[in-house]
Amino acid sequence: MTENCVIERTSGNETQTVERTSCDAFRPNVDILEGADEFIVRADLPGATAKDVNIEFEKGVLTLHARVARRERGGANQRVQEYGVGDYAREFRIGEGIDTARAAAEVANGVLTLHLPKAEAAKPRRIEVK
Numbered sequence: 001m002t003e004n005c006v007i008e009r010t011s012g013n014e015t016q017t018v019e020r021t022s023c024d025a026f027r028p029n030v031d032i033l034e035g036a037d038e039f040i041v042r043a044d045l046p047g048a049t050a051k052d053v054n055i056e057f058e059k060g061v062l063t064l065h066a067r068v069a070r071r072e073r074g075g076a077n078q079r080v081q082e083y084g085v086g087d088y089a090r091e092f093r094i095g096e097g098i099d100t101a102r103a104a105a106e107v108a109n110g111v112l113t114l115h116l117p118k119a120e121a122a123k124p125r126r127i128e129v130k
Contacts, residue, residue, distance in 0.1 A: 025089035028064070032092070037123070039098070039116040045088050046110040053107055055114065057100050062092045064112070097121065 033040040041062070045053065048066035056063045066088040094116070102117040 025065070025087040026084070028066075028088045028090055030090060030092075037118055039094065039118070041092075041112075041114040041116065043088070043090065043112040043114075044110060045107065045112050047085060048088065048107060048110065048112070050107045053105070053112060055105055057094075057098060057103070057116075060093055060095045062094050062116075064088070064090045064114075066112070 028043045028045055030044075031042045033042075041064075043064055045066045045068075047068040052067045054063075054065045054067075068085055068087055071085055097119050099117045099119045103115060105112060105114040107113075
């Protein structure tokens with residue numbers, strides 16, 4: 001997730017460009033809901049599209065990463081830039097009780113919704129007492 005980042009600061013008529021060799025990704029806000037049959041993860045990823053999002057699940061760790069392209073200025077001279085644009089990254093320890101073969105995700109209006117079905121072995125069971 002480390003890449004070159006370009007940061008531009010504008011003061012008056014002068015623009016200063018600073019390039020760093022490492023870039024920290026934004027940490028998106030996330031809601032995690034647990035139902036009887038699945039976990040639902042919702043993450044705010046403004047500017048990301050479905051092709052920009054990478055989701056991995058390995059050894060009980062869910063990793064979300066989304067790449068967001070820099071905005072085009074359209075030939076205008078930018079005087080102030082306060083809204084940051086950049087990649088998103090987040091990791092969660094969920095455990096191994098996920099049926100990854102049935103997992104599904106979609107992005108709409110800057111929100112990623114990830115459905116993580118519980119594996120049958122991980123679902124709670126009632127034990128009958130005799």
